[in-house]
Amino acid sequence: MSDPDAVPARSLSFDAAEPLPLTGERTAPGVPEENYWFQRHVAGYLFAADRVAGTRVLDAGCGEGYGTELLAARATAVHALDLEWPVVARARARYPRTGFGAGNLVAMPFAAGTFDAVVSLQVIEHLHTPQEFLAECKRVLRPGGLILVSTPNRLTFSPEGVRNPFHTFEFAPEELHATMARHFTGIELLGTFHGPSIRSLERFMRVSFPERLIQTPAYEWPDWLQSRVARVRPGDFRVRARALERSLDLVAVARAPSSPRA
Numbered sequence: 290m291s292d293p294d295a296v297p298a299r300s301l302s303f304d305a306a307e308p309l310p311l312t313g314e315r316t317a318p319g320v321p322e323e324n325y326w327f328q329r330h331v332a333g334y335l336f337a338a339d340r341v342a343g344t345r346v347l348d349a350g351c352g353e354g355y356g357t358e359l360l361a362a363r364a365t366a367v368h369a370l371d372l373e374w375p376v377v378a379r380a381r382a383r384y385p386r387t388g389f390g391a392g393n394l395v396a397m398p399f400a401a402g403t404f405d406a407v408v409s410l411q412v413i414e415h416l417h418t419p420q421e422f423l424a425e426c427k428r429v430l431r432p433g434g435l436i437l438v439s440t441p442n443r444l445t446f447s448p449e450g451v452r453n454p455f456h457t458f459e460f461a462p463e464e465l466h467a468t469m470a471r472h473f474t475g476i477e478l479l480g481t482f483h484g485p486s487i488r489s490l491e492r493f494m495r496v497s498f499p500e501r502l503i504q505t506p507a508y509e510w511p512d513w514l515q516s517r518v519a520r521v522r523p524g525d526f527r528v529r530a531r532a533l534e535r536s537l538d539l540v541a542v543a544r545a546p547s548s549p550r551a
Contacts (some may be wrong), residue, residue, distance in 0.1 A: 350412030354380030473543035480536025
């Protein structure tokens with residue numbers, strides 16, 4: 290297994306003082322046209338942070354690292370893992386209080402039972418072998434440990450076929466539940482929804498807010514839309530358990546079996 294604390298030299302690098310390049314693969318703070326998606330991700334991390342308070346946590350697929358920092362504010366200890374060394378090096382420079390390492394999410398460089406909780410937000414849809422990933426999450430969790438996974442709801446994000454070229458699998462609610470149930474127990478399935486402010490705007494526009502953003506390139510957005518995107522905050526989102534077929538994102542919370550052999 291690779292050493293999560295060794296960062297070999299690579300030709301690709303990112304300036305820790307600047308936003309990550311916007312490719313569509315991951316979201317990041319500091320990109321004005323990305324603010325809606327970024328705040329939606331932050332809302333997910335804040336929800337997760339409440340669930341993992343006081344525990345030893347793995348952020349599996351940490352990306353830029355802003356979410357790991359939110360988890361670290363509530364958890365006893367946090368380690369974060371991402372595949373790309375340059376992204377990890379940048380995260381280390383930006384968020385020095387958290388342990389970041391590089392590694393493959395289906396072959397993690399951790400002993401069995403290392404963590405009390407695993408958080409993996411907006412990651413599973415990018416993976417070619419989600420079942421292998423969940424099996425690894427189960428392995429690195431202590432018996433009875435918590436896992437929290439979020440992913441876009443296929444029914445609302447890609448109803449006519451996968452639209453994000455970086456996504457391999459997308460899940461409807463029952464599909465995510467069945468996928469998690471192969472490895473975990475006590476599954477609680479929830480969804481992320483817009484709060485009152487964005488819902489009111491959607492009634493005026495007669496189209497979903499994210500769909501309005503996708504329909505037009507950001508450089509063509511009218512001033513009012515640019516202004517509204519800039520004002521989105523994590524409080525504009527709600528996580529609840531009803532009407533999941535209409536949710537923006539799906540959130541699965543589950544437990545590793547109490548026996549590691551289960």
